[in-house]
Amino acid sequence: QVTLRETGPALVRPTQTLTLTCSFSGFSLKTTTMCVTWVRQPPGKALEWLALIDWDGDTYYNTSLKTRLTISQDTSENQVVLKMTNMDPADTATYYCARITGRGVIMFYSIDVWGPGITVTV
Amino acid sequence: QSVLTQPPSMSGAPGQRVTISCTGSSSNLGAGFPVHWYQQLPGTAPKLLIHGDTIRPSGVPDRFSGSRSATSASLAIAGLQAEDEAHYYCQSYDSSLSGWVFGEGTILTVL
Numbered sequence: 415q416v417t418l419r420e421t422g423p424a425l426v427r428p429t430q431t432l433t434l435t436c437s438f439s440g441f442s443l444k445t446t447t448m449c450v451t452w453v454r455q456p457p458g459k460a461l462e463w464l465a466l467i468d469w470d471g472d473t474y475y476n477t478s479l480k481t482r483l484t485i486s487q488d489t490s491e492n493q494v495v496l497k498m499t500n501m502d503p504a505d506t507a508t509y510y511c512a513r514i515t516g517r518g519v520i521m522f523y524s525i526d527v528w529g530p531g532i533t534v535t536v
Numbered sequence: 537q538s539v540l541t542q543p544p545s546m547s548g549a550p551g552q553r554v555t556i557s558c559t560g561s562s563s564n565l566g567a568g569f570p571v572h573w574y575q576q577l578p579g580t581a582p583k584l585l586i587h588g589d590t591i592r593p594s595g596v597p598d599r600f601s602g603s604r605s606a607t608s609a610s611l612a613i614a615g616l617q618a619e620d621e622a623h624y625y626c627q628s629y630d631s632s633l634s635g636w637v638f639g640e641g642t643i644l645t646v647l
């Protein structure tokens with residue numbers, strides 16, 4: 415069974431750096447086609463893709479947020495960390511980590527399992 | 537504003553069929569990137585409903601179906617049930633933005 419769970423602070427101050435950890439089980443990020451991604455959702459608003467790390471350690475970022483985001487795999491093989499710098503009240507949202515996988519090129523992949531989300535208030 | 541356009545809201549009576557559209561452009565759906573659909577019940581994380589335009593993951597009722605044309609896609613829900621009341625999001629990849637994109641979402645109300 416594949417599960418993911420987000421952990422981190424519920425409250426951060428403006429200009430601080432947010433660090434979120436995604437702990438997952440049931441799959442290996444070293445397996446081809448396995449990726450972990452982060453998506454956020456401001457209150458009452460739509461989903462917004464943030465970042466992705468693939469089985470090769472390659473990273474992809476939302477271009478509008480790229481300068482503020484870093485996604486990495488923790489020394490523990492089953493954790494992925496997202497850092498977002500210079501937090502602003504507009505970054506208040508529920509942040510989801512999720513497994514993204516599929517067939518063919520990575521751009522074709524879909525998110526098949528989501529974590530429950532963590533609400534972060536700035 | 538998203539590059540994938542969805543109607544903000546739709547409604548239908550129990551038992552009816554509704555279709556939610558997702559309109560893109562030449563840099564996403566028109567470029568051949570597949571569309572995926574997610575259902576988000578109130579207060580919960582999204583759930584994958586349809587991937588690769590038309591494929592239903594195991595466990596998703598066959599009342600849900602997906603289709604697409606050149607620059608648009610649709611999610612059809614047949615035999616509407618009260619439990620289908622939720623937000624629905626389409627998602628694809630955009631080559632101009634070099635990233636994965638979501639539609640603005642459609643809230644479905646079962647009358």
